Amino acid sequence: MTLCLGSVLVRFGHLIRLPISVADATVVGMAGDPVLYFNDVADRYDEAAPFFASFARETATALGIGRFAEVLDVGAGRGALAKEALTHGCTEVIAVDAAPRMMQLLARERTRIGTAVMDAQRLAFRDLAFDAVVSAFVIHIVPDPQQVMREMVRVVRSSGLVAVVVPGRADDLPDPWDDPIRPIVNDFRRHFADGHGRHAGGNYADEEALLLEAGLRDVQGVTVEVRLPVSNGEHYWQWLTSHGAGAFTQGLPGTARSEFRRRVTAAVDERPGFCIRRSAAVWCGRRHGR
Numbered sequence: 001m002t003l004c005l006g007s008v009l010v011r012f013g014h015l016i017r018l019p020i021s022v023a024d025a026t027v028v029g030m031a032g033d034p035v036l037y038f039n040d041v042a043d044r045y046d047e048a049a050p051f052f053a054s055f056a057r058e059t060a061t062a063l064g065i066g067r068f069a070e071v072l073d074v075g076a077g078r079g080a081l082a083k084e085a086l087t088h089g090c091t092e093v094i095a096v097d098a099a100p101r102m103m104q105l106l107a108r109e110r111t112r113i114g115t116a117v118m119d120a121q122r123l124a125f126r127d128l129a130f131d132a133v134v135s136a137f138v139i140h141i142v143p144d145p146q147q148v149m150r151e152m153v154r155v156v157r158s159s160g161l162v163a164v165v166v167p168g169r170a171d172d173l174p175d176p177w178d179d180p181i182r183p184i185v186n187d188f189r190r191h192f193a194d195g196h197g198r199h200a201g202g203n204y205a206d207e208e209a210l211l212l213e214a215g216l217r218d219v220q221g222v223t224v225e226v227r228l229p230v231s232n233g234e235h236y237w238q239w240l241t242s243h244g245a246g247a248f249t250q251g252l253p254g255t256a257r258s259e260f261r262r263r264v265t266a267a268v269d270e271r272p273g274f275c276i277r278r279s280a281a282v283w284c285g286r287r288h289g290r
């Protein structure tokens with residue numbers, strides 16, 4: 001049985017309380033809250049280059065996601081991984097995100113994906129509701145990653161799959177390619193009190209430890225990579241400022257931001273055929289059970 005609340009579509013039997021209707025939801029949070037940031041960039045998110053869509057394709061294949069019927073995508077954004085789950089044959093896919101605008105845009109696409117505005121730290125689903133619970137590029141930016149992991153494990157069935165995707169390689173080694181933008185980013189880190197500046201609200205969780213501490217078995221991490229051509233420096237800038245890394249540029253003082261933009265775009269323009277190259281770690285485990 002499904003429940004429709006405006007543009008919200010979720011399986012009624014899965015719910016322990018009614019989520020906020022996607023149409024009615026407003027974003028609340030304090031300055032620096034990543035949800036506010038992602039709500040603001042939602043309309044441009046993954047539009048300049050299909051970065052998260054490409055990672056979702058690699059992730060879905062790495063996980064063999066088509067083996068699972070009912071899938072929950074936590075912090076789904078514009079639904080990159082949820083859409084891959086449908087493409088791979090999952091029959092019931094639900095996407096939740098705390099940023100209402102992300103969910104509004106996904107709901108507007110009228111796919112078969114159920115959508116709801118929801119905090120990953122307090123999922124409104126009953127225990128053991130899904131065959132697989134996945135979350136891409138979220139666990140490293142939430143204030144309480146242990147709580148998110150507990151919630152993901154709570155709503156997955158016995159023997160079900162829990163998976164998180166985070167930037168960087170599963171073996172923690174540096175990427176085996178040169179990134180001419182990285183030294184420029186490093187030059188500008190001094191403008192941030194934490195010397196870091198990326199991933200507004202970021203944490204330093206160890207994903208393998210998170211999965212093990214949550215009691216999952218068969219925990220493993222694999223590295224996936226994407227390579228996306230950009231046409232010029234401005235194209236790269238549009239990509240850079242329309243996802244999490246944009247929090248870095250937003251955090252720079254005005255003159256430093258202009259200088260950063262000038263150096264980044266020039267570095268890309270100097271290299272015809274430039275490609276965005278990035279890696280991510282897909283960490284997964286199974287809940288104990290049959």
Ligand SMILES: C[S@@+](CC[C@H](N)C(=O)[O-])C[C@H]1O[C@@H](n2cnc3c(N)ncnc32)[C@H](O)[C@@H]1O
Nearest residue numbers: 038052075076077080097098099119120136137
């Ligand atoms: C980098 S985006 C990733 C989106 C999507 N998973 C993808 O791969 O494209 C991070 C997403 O996590 C969401 N998010 C951050 N904190 C959250 C929370 N506490 N609960 C639910 N979603 C959250 C943001 O709104 C944003 O859409």
